[in-house]
Amino acid sequence: MTKSKKMPNNIRKFPLIEQADAAEKNLFSQHQGYVIPDYINRNLRHTLRYYQDEAFRNYHYTQSHITPNLQHALFNMATGSGKTDLMAGLILYLFQEHKYQNFLFTVNTNSVLMKTKDNLVNQTSGKYLFQENIEIEGKRIHIRQVERFPRVPQNNIIYIKLSSVQKVSDDLFVLKENTMGLTDYENNPVVILADEAHHYSASTKAEKEAENTWESAINKILTARDNQEKKNILLEFTATVDFDKDTIYNKYRDKVVYRYPLNKLMDDKYSKQVKRIETSTSEEEKMLNVVLLSQFRKYLAYAEGVTGTFKPVIMFKSPKVSISLEATKVFNDLIANLNASELLTFIKRQQTLPGNESSALELAYNFYLQNEDGLAKIIREIKHDFDPRNVLNANDTSGNMLEKGQYEALNTLESPNNLYRVVFAVAKLTEGWDVLNLYDIVRIEKEAATNKNATMVEAQLIGRGARYYPFEIEGRKSYQRRYDNDLSNKQLLLETLHYHTMSEPQYLKQLIGSLKQMDLPTGQDKKNSPIEVKVKHSFKRTDTYKTGRIYYNLTEKVSDEWFDSIGKYGIDHRLEISRRLNYGSREVAYKATIENVETKTVHIEKFDHRYIKKAIQSLEFYRFDNLKLYVPLLKSMKEFIYGEKWLNALNLKLFLTVPKEYKVTNISPNELLKVTIELLKEYESKFKSGYIKERGTNNFVGYPINEYLTNYNKRIPDYDTANLLQETTQKIAAYEIDDEFYVYEKAIVNKLEYELIERIKSYVTKLKQKYNKAVYLFRMDENMHRESVKSEKLKLHQYGSRINRSGETVDVHLQGFQPDFILFLENSDVQFQIFIEPKGMSGDRFVSELWKQDLLLYITDHHAEIEFEDNISNVQIKGLKFYTKDDGQKTMVQLEEILEL
Structure with missing residues (x-):
């Protein structure tokens, strides 16, 4: 028999996908x-x-x-x-x-x-x-x-x-x-x-x-x-x-x-993160460790404000039914015999074991040690939660049908009425089990195979367990991860699946190979200590550090009564809607390169309010009970659709930009509906981001540089099984920066951010000739903090009036943001503070962020409107266009023009 040949997956071609993608991009395609x-x-x-x-x-x-x-x-x-x-x-x-x-x-x-x-x-x-x-x-x-x-x-x-x-x-x-x-x-x-x-x-x-x-x-x-x-x-x-x-x-x-693929699902944050806890401890010790971690997750969830039921589930995976039944008995005996003094001894011994590097377990250990006085109560709760009645052995001798009642229990584990915290199982749950609140999978080692087939089954099970659990905070669910940038790692425990397995090099090599084959990004859960990012001593000795200030605008409060029209959300809604067929007009306007297609603008006579109504019906956001959360003054959907202050649907006219050869009769109702839906999707993001209780002013105040540019800690994400993910995303790394213009000893940044630093570096010599007092680049990292200082102050907010293309005044976007970099320049006459924001995304995500670029450019164009709280006169606040890969938007050209280099 001829053995099937192998070809690398990444060069396989799939004609239907390519054809559909091409049709999506083809302006003349009906699709x-x-x-x-x-x-x-x-x-x-x-x-x-x-x-x-x-x-x-x-x-x-x-x-x-x-x-x-x-x-x-x-x-x-x-x-x-x-x-x-x-x-x-x-x-x-x-x-x-x-x-x-x-x-x-x-x-x-x-x-x-x-x-x-x-x-x-x-x-x-x-x-x-x-x-x-x-x-x-x-x-x-x-x-x-x-x-x-x-x-x-x-x-x-x-x-x-x-x-x-x-x-x-x-x-x-x-x-x-x-x-x-x-x-x-x-x-x-x-x-x-x-x-x-x-x-x-x-x-x-x-x-x-x-x-x-x-x-x-x-x-x-x-x-x-x-x-x-x-x-x-x-x-x-x-x-x-x-x-x-x-x-x-x-x-x-x-x-x-x-x-x-799975790596895209994880990159899009629709899954938990996955970490491996590798240990050489006994099965009983592994069982107790996972119970302590699971219960700590539960306590942590409620401490972090999770509402409703949060019940993390543990799965113990065995190679055989007999071993699974045996492990169930060992587990039940372990819980029954648990007591405070032995638990303390266990925790202290675990902390001293060589090779015990799990950051998750360390957090759990510290919690129990800090609550030593209340340990008896905690153990009573553990015995209650992990009582044998809450432990399910989902195995049967047939190897096929689950015993009566077991399936219902397994498939409703997220239900508040389901009390099961532990599931013992063999391979039957590798497929078809879509439980969301599974947070720990423990590999029972007895007679477990370590060959490629076995580790691939394990990898597939881990992939199933990575499903995201949409827990509630303040009554709201999220179906994507919230805490990827959390420094403490505590919140990450609410969005991380841990796979507990043995620390055996050959087996781990095989497992990592299987995880890589699945493109499943995981990493070992180890004490990934944050890197301390220090301000350079040479910078601390400068007058800029000692007495310099960085300027941001103050805000004023906004009441619900202010949100009385669509314009108050920063939405430029006009009676004459101009769109490019099948493209958002904003997206095209900001493209670095625009297709060389001769176009014309046509009035669509068959467009009317029914397209608005139909588009609204297809978008969940516009259900009245949800819309009311963001538009508190709204009385009805009729008012929203037809009211003059809102969509004013009866008076709308639609103008479409189409290729010159395109006939108006070729434009189908489906195309018009898509244009309308895309418009309302853009409005949706602005309703969400625009409902803010504060708005910016033109009053800028200075904050001492030496209080806000401080040493800080940051972790580098560590995946050792990612393949495509690392190729398609901007991997974060630590770079040593010796040049004096960069005020920190190192930069923990992604590739685009590092590219920007290098671009600025190429201007330093020329800048120093013109600005002899200071040429510095500040990295305004979200992890910078000091207990006594609220970093929320360091945000820019839109202010002033915006004039749209029709000459109408529109309202501002209320949400604030912190640009990633500030270029700080000074000579005897002037001090420049130039905000720079790198942006690596594209498409709809890029468009949704453009209000930030609008703010930066508005600051540049309307500097005369800025008022400084301390009446200074020599400070110039400027903002640049987003910096994109290879300076696609010519951001550096704009910098040269502002500084007259």
Whole structure:
């Protein structure tokens, strides 16, 4: 048998993705104007995230712009990215747009099947993904679970059959009564939703002969209607697919619709961070350590203001059921026998063990030692929380079906009514378990394998555990990490999964290799001491440090009564809306390079208030109860849509900039709706950031440099298993800076920030000739602090009046920010303070930050309006355009012009 060849994954090409991407960028493509139908988000419990939106749009492209329409598609998306949400949306889309009513969901494990039942058909489940009432175009749509699709389907009903792939295969190849044979899949068109689809390529991989029938069965169903106009469809979903193997790549290369890898999910902050705790301690010691850490997480959550239930769960993973049962008994005995004196002895001994470098455990140890007087109460709480009734052994002798009641307990661990804190399990939970509040996974070492297959299973389990838990603070949930920049590491514990494993070099090498293969960024949880960033002694001896000041503007209070119109949020809303077709006008205006396309501006006569209403319906932010949080004076949605101070929808006119050859008649309703949605999305970010209780003034006050430029500590993120993440993000590192112009001994910055420092450095000689008293670059790091000083003062806020392109006065953006760098220059006549902000992002994220650039440029253009509290006259405050990679915006040219270099 010929062995499958390998080719590096990163050079694989996927034509459908490339074609869809090209269509998105092509101004003449009808696909670019496509907007996901509003009934999708309106009928789902969760609004689709941006990448789910992209996946959806890519699939629509295959169904509307490829002939013949794609019959077999694969979505390669990370664990925890919400593939089932996407499935639910695709069910509605295929039902409404392509008239499919029969949907077969299949997977290779019963646990996943039971979870999906809760997701797709069980309306009483907290994990049901549809709204209680599904309505499309005024019609009530019902979802009905069936064992067999009806020969004559009823109108307005979606039929879903849930089955394991084994049973589908058996029913197909072994004729039995009351089962679905091949003719059932020939009668009416069927959509197959195949989850964890990497299991269905066994014959392609030439592996287990027994599983050959799985792939064969799915293919027979897929091709059952090939001689009819309306064919069966297969949609496969998996996080794990080995495109390195030529046989797999060749099968799927022209079927992959979308890819969203795990490292991108983590980089987008939709997951927990992942750290490994590597130890050589015994199983019992490891168990006690993880209990102490888990309970510390719980105490910490409430100390940090988490509201509602916060219940961190521990999973103990064993290689065999017998070992798992044995470990459960050891654990229960350990908790039952716990007492204060022995716990103190244990903690003190652990702190002295060589190689014990976990920063998380050190935080937990210190907490218990500092609460020694209350240790008896803490132990009572531990015994209550980890009572055997709250410990679940999710194993059974069949190796397949979970015992009665166990599945429900496992799939509702986030529920306040579910008291389980510990789960003991074997490999069955590697797939299909989507618990969010799993914070610790402990590897039981007894008889555990250390080969590549074993460590890959471990890596996949870690990937599942990294799902983000959206806990509440002040009653608000976040579905992305909040604390990536936290210095103390305490808050990070609320957003970090720890994998507790053994400290054995050969095994760790294999595990790290598996984590790298998955592109899963992790690092060892070790005492990653913050680096002290010191102010140079030479700078401390200067008059600039001793008596110099840095200037920021003061703020004044703003009441809710001030937010009485859309302009008060910094939104430049005009009755004549000018947009570039399929592009935000602001984004184009700030592009470093603009496509050389001759354009014209046309009035869209068919645009009216209905587009505004429809766009609002598709955006969750504009639901009245949510909008009211940011627009407190609003009385109704009618006032928001039609009121003169708000959207004034009845009086709006739309002007679109389009290529010269473009005909107005070519502009479809979907394109107009997309333009409207994009406009309202921009407004959404401004409503959120603009609802601030303070506004800036033109009164600037000086703060002593020697109080604010101080020594500070900062950690460097440490990942040892990241592959693509390090290539696609700006890795932070520590750079020694010997040159005197930089006031700190070292700079802990990303690549773009270091590039800016080097650019400034190239001007130092010329600057010193003109500014003989001071030429210094200050890094205004967010970690700089002093107990007696509130760094919140060091923020710039917009002030003054803004004039838009129509000559109208608009209100300011109230949010403040701290530019990353200040170039400080002084001679006998003048002192310059120049704010500089590097910006590495692009697209929508770049556009959302442009108000900061507006503020910096406004300061430069309106210096005469600045009033100084101490009546000084020789200080010049300036701001530059964002500094982008390779000085894409010519920021340094602007600097030369300001300083007349």
